[in-house]
Amino acid sequence: MYQMIACYGAMRHIGVFRSETSDLHRGEKCILRTDRGVELGEIVCRSEPSANAPEDQPIGQVLRRATPRDVARAEEIEESFASQEYKFCEAKIREHNLPMKLVSVEHLFGGDKIIFYFLADGRVDFRALVKDLAAQYRTRIEMRQIGVRDEARLLADVEHCGRMLCCKSFMKDLAPVTMRMAKAQKTTLDPAKISGRCGRLMCCLRFEDQSYAELREQLPRKGTRVKTPNGVGIVTGTEILKQMVSVDTGADRDGVFHVSQIEVLGGAAEATGGPAPDDEASEPDIPPRPNARR
Structure with missing residues (x-):
């Protein structure tokens, strides 16, 4: 028995699946059995079992390769x-006057379930709506409340950089992104430039946060006394990526040195380690609005 990593569903879920064949290749369509039912998925790569990673244990099974007929059937489900x-659900929402916005509908390939994704400011009593939907389609109905980041994952395609949205192409979980990360990377704080399609801070700010933190640890803080090739001075600024330090040595202009060229003598601030005092204050985390399964 082999293990394959595959993505599936409108939200591009990623999971590990058991497979009886090993000659499945990246991008190949296949029929999967997941915890939601029978679905059409796409192979990402082969997975090597790991006893130390319980989250990588199989969550389902690869039933077979998808045939051209299967792919055509999936397209028919999506388009028709x-x-x-x-349209039916949207009309019923208006009929029941419910405070919710329908975002998307996912009809599973095997017909086991229909999932309706919606936005709402709070809890919504949609029991009457579910009864109407179940009576109309004679299958399991799931109403899933999502946030704006999930809405972008469902509906958007391309980000400012010209690539497919990270949350849609490879991200498994939508972790919180904070304004502190943008400040630490010395990026612009213009919301229009650091916000993604969802209107929240771009996820890529989080990808490089650890690298910036590690590089920042190597630099002295502002106000630290250091010894340079031009004499003793006070640190006035740093460039994290270049690992350069600006030092006021009493000359007409500040000297700029690589961190390897200076020796910390101590001073008004701690030599190194962690952000400077003016970096401590940050805006609170901006977490994604949690999915609510009702």
Whole structure:
């Protein structure tokens, strides 16, 4: 028995699946059995079992390769069935006057379940709506409340950089992104430039945060007394990526030196380690709005 990593579903879930064949290749369509039912998925790569990583244990099984007929069937479900279900649900939401916005509909390949994704400011009593949907489609109905980041994952395609959205192409979990990360990377704080398609801070700010933190640890803080090739001075600024330090040595202009060229003597601030005092204050975390399964 082999293990394959595959992505599936409208939210591009990623999981490990058991497979009886090993000759499945990246990008190949296949029929999966997941905890939600039978679905059409796409192979990402082969997985090597690890006893130390319980989260990588198989969550389902690769039933078989997808045939051209399967792919055509999935396209028909997406273009016809899901579209009709969206319109019907939207009409029922208006009929029941519910404070919610329907975002997308996912009709599983095997017909085991229909999932309706929606936005709402708080809890919504949609029991009457679910009864109408179940009576109409005679299958399991799931109403899933999502946040704006999940909405972008469902509907958007390309980010400012010209690539597919990270959350749609490879991210498994949407971890919080903070304004502190943007400040630490000395990026612009213009919301229009550091916000993604979802209107929240871009996830890529988090990707490099650890590297910036490690590089910052090597630099002295502002106000630290250091010895340079031009004499003793006070640190006035740093460039994290270049590992350069600006030092006021009493000359007409500040000297700029690589961190390897200076020796910390101590001073008004701690020599190294962690952000400077003016970096401590940051805006609170901006976590994604949690999914609510009802």
